[in-house]
Amino acid sequence: MTDTSPEPGLSAPFWEAAAQGQLVLPRCEACGRFVWYPRALCPHCGSDALAWTPSAGAGTVYAVSVHHKAPRPELAGLTPYAVVLVDLDEGVRMMARAVDADAEEVAVGQRVVWRPDPDGGKAFVFAPA
Amino acid sequence: MSHPVRGAAAVVGVADEVSPDGTIPGDLRSVESRVIRAALDDAGLGLADIDGIFTCTGGTMMHSVELAEYLGVSPRWTCSTQTGGSSYELHVEQAAAAIALGLCETALVVYASTPRSDRRRGGAGMGVLATPERIEWEMPHGLFLPIGAYALAASRHMAVYGTTSEQLAQIAVDTRRWAERNPRAFARDPLTVDDVLGSGTVASPLHKLDCCLVTDGAGALVLTAAHRVPDTRHADDPVWVLGAGSHHTHSMISQMPDLTVTPGVESGERAFAMAELGPADVDVVELYDSFTITVLLALEDLGFCAKGEGGAFVADGALGPGGALPGQTSGGGLSFTHPGAFGMFLLVEAVRQLRGEAGERQVEGARTAVAHGCGGVLSATSTVVLGTEEVR
Numbered sequence: 213m214t215d216t217s218p219e220p221g222l223s224a225p226f227w228e229a230a231a232q233g234q235l236v237l238p239r240c241e242a243c244g245r246f247v248w249y250p251r252a253l254c255p256h257c258g259s260d261a262l263a264w265t266p267s268a269g270a271g272t273v274y275a276v277s278v279h280h281k282a283p284r285p286e287l288a289g290l291t292p293y294a295v296v297l298v299d300l301d302e303g304v305r306m307m308a309r310a311v312d313a314d315a316e317e318v319a320v321g322q323r324v325v326w327r328p329d330p331d332g333g334k335a336f337v338f339a340p341a
Numbered sequence: 342m343s344h345p346v347r348g349a350a351a352v353v354g355v356a357d358e359v360s361p362d363g364t365i366p367g368d369l370r371s372v373e374s375r376v377i378r379a380a381l382d383d384a385g386l387g388l389a390d391i392d393g394i395f396t397c398t399g400g401t402m403m404h405s406v407e408l409a410e411y412l413g414v415s416p417r418w419t420c421s422t423q424t425g426g427s428s429y430e431l432h433v434e435q436a437a438a439a440i441a442l443g444l445c446e447t448a449l450v451v452y453a454s455t456p457r458s459d460r461r462r463g464g465a466g467m468g469v470l471a472t473p474e475r476i477e478w479e480m481p482h483g484l485f486l487p488i489g490a491y492a493l494a495a496s497r498h499m500a501v502y503g504t505t506s507e508q509l510a511q512i513a514v515d516t517r518r519w520a521e522r523n524p525r526a527f528a529r530d531p532l533t534v535d536d537v538l539g540s541g542t543v544a545s546p547l548h549k550l551d552c553c554l555v556t557d558g559a560g561a562l563v564l565t566a567a568h569r570v571p572d573t574r575h576a577d578d579p580v581w582v583l584g585a586g587s588h589h590t591h592s593m594i595s596q597m598p599d600l601t602v603t604p605g606v607e608s609g610e611r612a613f614a615m616a617e618l619g620p621a622d623v624d625v626v627e628l629y630d631s632f633t634i635t636v637l638l639a640l641e642d643l644g645f646c647a648k649g650e651g652g653a654f655v656a657d658g659a660l661g662p663g664g665a666l667p668g669q670t671s672g673g674g675l676s677f678t679h680p681g682a683f684g685m686f687l688l689v690e691a692v693r694q695l696r697g698e699a700g701e702r703q704v705e706g707a708r709t710a711v712a713h714g715c716g717g718v719l720s721a722t723s724t725v726v727l728g729t730e731e732v733r
């Protein structure tokens with residue numbers, strides 16, 4: 213299958229760290245706030261001084277939707293799976309899939325922790341803390 | 342002093358096209374041409390009168406430029422701005438503003454889309470949502486768009502405010518009650534809350550019947566300046582643009598600041614302020630109903646009820662025929678038609694209600710209406726307040 217993923221570019225350090233099992237987040241050196249997703253200018257203050265900063269990956273489920281149908285054939289084997297929005301303790305929100313839990317049991321307010329993609333792909337997951 | 346856009350332009354022509362089986366024959370330009378012809382006939386105007394053109398589909402890139410060439414129109418105001426389902430409310434806002442400033446006099450707003458026919462022909466849908474940011478940060482996680490995004494919003498609203506699936510289902514039920522009164526609606530069989538809850542789930546907590554239809558459809562509007570209204574077929578019943586506002590806060594659902602608060606707070610406040618009206622003055626609402634949660638959030642954000650109280654507000658059938666706030670009176674995107682963007686049909690129905698042309702579903706004595714479009718994944722909203730001559 214042809215790889216249609218975008219050029220890594222700006223986010224390359226994220227994926228390199230993820231491959232080592234480490235979560236890193238862009239943090240603005242001008243205003244001190246964390247940023248997600250990676251971009252060239254801080255969306256809070258406009259500075260271009262963004263630095264990759266290690267994160268413990270701890271967060272809280274903000275919203276969850278259990279998907280009984282997958283949008284692409286390669287994900288069909290995963291159903292039912294829980295798509296979550298997680299608020300990391302650093303103040304940014306990430307989308308990911310929940311793992312190591314019954315999808316129907318994943319709840320808003322639950323504490324979770326970030327993990328790299330168990331299949332080594334361009335994804336990541338959250339597991340119960 | 343009133344806002345200079347308030348009452349400067351009137352809708353004097355409307356048309357829409359749907360079909361009982363949800364498909365419309367012909368290539369897209371032919372479909373567009375039919376609704377344009379019908380809207381101009383309704384207005385009693387011709388293509389030569391058009392000096393402003395608004396469309397954001399149907400072409401390849403320069404939508405309004407491409408359509409204008411096809412029609413043989415050389416407009417002095419052109420707009421291809423695309424904000425998803427709210428584009429047509431945005432176009433009305435921009436047309437009214439351009440008309441108020443004398444930058445154009447008579448505007449044509451056009452929409453046509455044939456996703457149901459395209460699907461039968463094997464075409465792929467939703468490719469337009471595949472932005473580079475989504476490809477990298479959302480799609481790998483299996484989010485089913487657009488339903489998954491709206492499901493996340495419903496999840497959050499339920500968790501924070503205790504909103505129930507039954508309350509959301511009631512919105513679909515009341516919308517269907519309007520569709521039963523609309524002979525042109527696609528889905529007209531009576532519907533119950535249990536039917537909705539038992540309809541299956543793609544992305545919880547939404548059910549299949551919390552989701553809009555996928556049909557072909559087309560529509561067009563003609564707006565003109567106040568001094569031209571007497572030259573039209575609707576000299577005696579123009580529908581005035583009293584207020585309009587637009588706002589967007591994000592593109593991807595994972596970037597939405599608060600999943601229980603849409604940009605409708607801002608677009609609605611500005612539209613009402615311009616109109617010198619408030620929610621209590623509105624006789625009929627046409628709220629974008631891509632999903633039941635879209636309606637519930639709009640009710641709260643436009644001020645028809647307090648934040649968090651949308652579930653209780655809709656639970657007793659307030660939006661249905663005879664309810665306190667008649668809403669989505671065509672049968673909406675849930676039961677009438679939904680060709681990918683429902684915003685045009687909200688406006689067409691609002692105008693018909695204010696003219697008294699809505700037949701069995703007429704809201705008696707309607708003088709004010711709100712058409713509220715919502716595009717993307719609760720990303721962009723545009724709110725239009727319309728009124729009859731009496732309230733201008």
